Amino acid sequence: MLQVSYIRDNREQVLERLAVKNFKQTALVDEIIQLDDKRRQTQTSMDSVSAEANAAAKQIGELMRAGKKDEAESLKSKTGTWKEDIKQLSEALAAIEEELQQKLVLLPNLPHSSVPKGLTPEDNEVVLENGAIPALPGNALPHWELAAKYNLIDFELGVKITGAGFPVYKGKGAKLQRALINYFIDEAEKAGYSEVVVPLLVNEASGFGTAQLPDKEGQMYYVGLDNLYLIPTAEVPITNMYRDVILKADELPVKNCGYTPCFRREAGSYGAHVRGLNRLHQFDKVEIVQVVHPDKSYEVLEQMSLHVQGLLQKLGLPYRVLRLCGGDMGFGSALTYDMETWSAAQQRWLEVSSVSNFETFQSNRLKLRFRNAEGKTQLAHTLNGSALALPRIVATLLENNQTETGIKIPGVLVPYTKFEWIN
RNA sequence: GGAGAGUUGGCAGAGUGGUCGAUUGCGGCAGUCUUGAAAACUGUUGAACUGUUAAAGGUUCCUGGGGUUCGAAUCCCUAACUCUCCGCCA
Numbered sequence: 001m002l003q004v005s006y007i008r009d010n011r012e013q014v015l016e017r018l019a020v021k022n023f024k025q026t027a028l029v030d031e032i033i034q035l036d037d038k039r040r041q042t043q044t045s046m047d048s049v050s051a052e053a054n055a056a057a058k059q060i061g062e063l064m065r066a067g068k069k070d071e072a073e074s075l076k077s078k079t080g081t082w083k084e085d086i087k088q089l090s091e092a093l094a095a096i097e098e099e100l101q102q103k104l105v106l107l108p109n110l111p112h113s114s115v116p117k118g119l120t121p122e123d124n125e126v127v128l129e130n131g132a133i134p135a136l137p138g139n140a141l142p143h144w145e146l147a148a149k150y151n152l153i154d155f156e157l158g159v160k161i162t163g164a165g166f167p168v169y170k171g172k173g174a175k176l177q178r179a180l181i182n183y184f185i186d187e188a189e190k191a192g193y194s195e196v197v198v199p200l201l202v203n204e205a206s207g208f209g210t211a212q213l214p215d216k217e218g219q220m221y222y223v224g225l226d227n228l229y230l231i232p233t234a235e236v237p238i239t240n241m242y243r244d245v246i247l248k249a250d251e252l253p254v255k256n257c258g259y260t261p262c263f264r265r266e267a268g269s270y271g272a273h274v275r276g277l278n279r280l281h282q283f284d285k286v287e288i289v290q291v292v293h294p295d296k297s298y299e300v301l302e303q304m305s306l307h308v309q310g311l312l313q314k315l316g317l318p319y320r321v322l323r324l325c326g327g328d329m330g331f332g333s334a335l336t337y338d339m340e341t342w343s344a345a346q347q348r349w350l351e352v353s354s355v356s357n358f359e360t361f362q363s364n365r366l367k368l369r370f371r372n373a374e375g376k377t378q379l380a381h382t383l384n385g386s387a388l389a390l391p392r393i394v395a396t397l398l399e400n401n402q403t404e405t406g407i408k409i410p411g412v413l414v415p416y417t418k419f420e421w422i423n
Numbered sequence: 424g425g426a427g428a429g430u431u432g433g434c435a436g437a438g439u440g441g442u443c444g445a446u447u448g449c450g451g452c453a454g455u456c457u458u459g460a461a462a463a464c465u466g467u468u469g470a471a472c473u474g475u476u477a478a479a480g481g482u483u484c485c486u487g488g489g490g491u492u493c494g495a496a497u498c499c500c501u502a503a504c505u506c507u508c509c510g511c512c513a
Contacts (some may be wrong), residue, residue, distance in 0.1 A: 053493080056493070058441070230441045367470095
């Protein structure tokens with residue numbers, strides 16, 4: 001959520017930045033500014049009437065104690081109009097604030113100056129490519145066939161138990177899941193992130209804090225009986241640990257990592273691109289989250305990007321890094337890097353990580369602040385990234401490492417899998 | 424699921440319808456003392472909005488919402504949450 005005071009003081013710049021995200025609603029921005037104006041006027045009026053009424057109430061108390069009942073009574077008779085005024089003004093104020101809030105949450109975050117303009121994924125900027133793209137023989141199999149061949153994943157069984165998009169991992173497929181999770185967590189801890197295990201269901205306030213709510217409830221599974229949401233990413237519970245928190249300057253940066261399953265409804269997805277592990281309703285992911293000083297957040301974003309790249313390098317997967325264009329970016333992000341690995345058998349790039357700087361967009365909703373050098377409270381910056389999401393990593397690992405005799409496990413994973421080959 | 428108790432500042436924990444943004448303790452910060460540290464002592468220490476060059480000042484907030492009253496942390500209604508006991512149970 002953007003700060004009203006910023007919008008008020010930087011109208012032109014806000015409009016220009018929003019346009020990069022293809023969000024061209026000048027009228028909405030102007031309405032917000034007008035509402036805020038009205039809000040301040042109304043509050044000033046109410047404050048001054050309240051001040052009068054408070055003073056009178058205090059005086060009545062003093063008169064009563066002094067035994068001057070008549071004077072107290074005559075003062076009492078005057079309070080009626082104030083009461084009425086305060087009631088009207090506070091109702092008006094509440095209505096204005098409600099309307100302002102409703103409009104404010106419609107505004108996406110402002111993109112960073114380096115964000116390229118554009119509408120579709122084709123407009124994303126390729127920052128770098130790394131790793132050799134393997135040349136597989138013509139009879140190379142896609143991962144869903146490999147998964148069946150080696151009995152690693154049973155998609156049909158998942159359909160029986162739950163539905164499409166809920167695979168059952170078996171045998172070495174199951175072991176590989178646990179190996180990847182542990183490997184990713186260990187690597188994150190080496191990079192200074194402390195591990196947390198968090199709830200998989202969150203309340204409405206948490207959904208709002210990280211900007212899944214309102215608006216995006218269609219993407220989350222909802223447990224109506226208890227008014228809770230299944231998390232679409234560990235970002236939600238981990239970041240919400242710091243909701244309504246004022247950190248000391250020396251507590252920054254906060255670095256947390258955590259493994260969770262993630263649940264996504266993915267309404268409207270279909271076709272070959274959702275085949276196999278390409279798009280699931282439930283998948284495993286290790287998330288890294290940081291809360292940092294505003295001066296440091298872009299430096300930290302690069303570090304997080306390098307951490308993710310390091311994982312891909314160690315796994316020996318060819319990858320590229322994209323700087324997302326305005327049209328492809330998330331609602332709350334100021335700058336996002338996507339990491340994609342090359343799926344040799346599908347002949348396409350698969351997104352395996354997304355690393356974003358939210359600046360104060362989340363912290364403003366979360367009321368996540370720190371005490372700055374002047375001793376005043378200031379909104380912190382939040383960042384998060386997948387490090388990494390498992391399914392597409394598994395997909396490319398299986399496909400890229402397939403040989404005549406089986407699938408070779410990357411060296412760094414062997415201590416975790418305890419086997420070198422799937423065959 | 425049944426019954427009961429509770430929710431106050433970073434934490435613990437007082438609080439009579441008016442002098443309560445709130446006693447006190449702990450913690451934090453600053454100072455005195457000390458070569459330094461600890462201890463002790465002294466002072467200080469919530470947030471938001473508004474306003475201002477900055478301030479002063481004003482308003483709001485004692486879980487949320489509503490009500491009674493000239494005046495509510497305090498009384499009433501309501502919701503959420505927490506805890507305890509019983510039941511069930513990994």
